[in-house]
Amino acid sequence: MINIKTLILSFKFASEGIIFALKHNQNLRIQFIAAIFVILISIYFHVNAFEKGILGITILLVMVTEMINTAIEEMVNFVVNEHKREAKIAKDVAAGMVLLTSIGSVIVGILIFVPYIVASLK
Numbered sequence: 706m707i708n709i710k711t712l713i714l715s716f717k718f719a720s721e722g723i724i725f726a727l728k729h730n731q732n733l734r735i736q737f738i739a740a741i742f743v744i745l746i747s748i749y750f751h752v753n754a755f756e757k758g759i760l761g762i763t764i765l766l767v768m769v770t771e772m773i774n775t776a777i778e779e780m781v782n783f784v785v786n787e788h789k790r791e792a793k794i795a796k797d798v799a800a801g802m803v804l805l806t807s808i809g810s811v812i813v814g815i816l817i818f819v820p821y822i823v824a825s826l827k
Contacts, residue, residue, distance in 0.1 A: 726772050732803070733771045740764040743814065750821040760817060763810045770806040774799040 726733050743764060747757055777799040785792040 722772070726775050730771065730775050733768065733775070736767055736771055736807075740768070746818065750818065750825070752817065752821065756817050759813060763813045767803070767806050767810050770803045774803045 727737065743760055747760055752760070778796055781792045781795050
């Protein structure tokens with residue numbers, strides 16, 4: 706049987722995590738603004754449903770990897786008080802994950818939007 710109280714608490718805690726990440730992570734705020742821009746551009750160009758789905762998944766992937774990066778950084782900061790090589794590696798790899806995802810999202814954006822931009826210039 707589903708415990709509604711526990712379910713509501715789970716959503717509350719998850720929401721608090723999203724709010725914390727948005728308040729304390731400048732990169733996530735920038736990505737959020739970029740996501741809104743991408744959504745507006747896709748509406749302007751009347752991007753088809755499949756491409757909107759790809760853009761949506763890409764946006765979510767970038768934001769999720771940024772939040773994973775934030776969680777890793779916070780946990781490393783909690784566990785390790787001094788500078789250690791292993792802590793730096795964990796943080797750098799997590800940041801690299803976000804960078805790769807962001808580069809991939811730019812490539813997806815180029816592949817989707819360039820044909821619409823070219824068509825609008827004709």
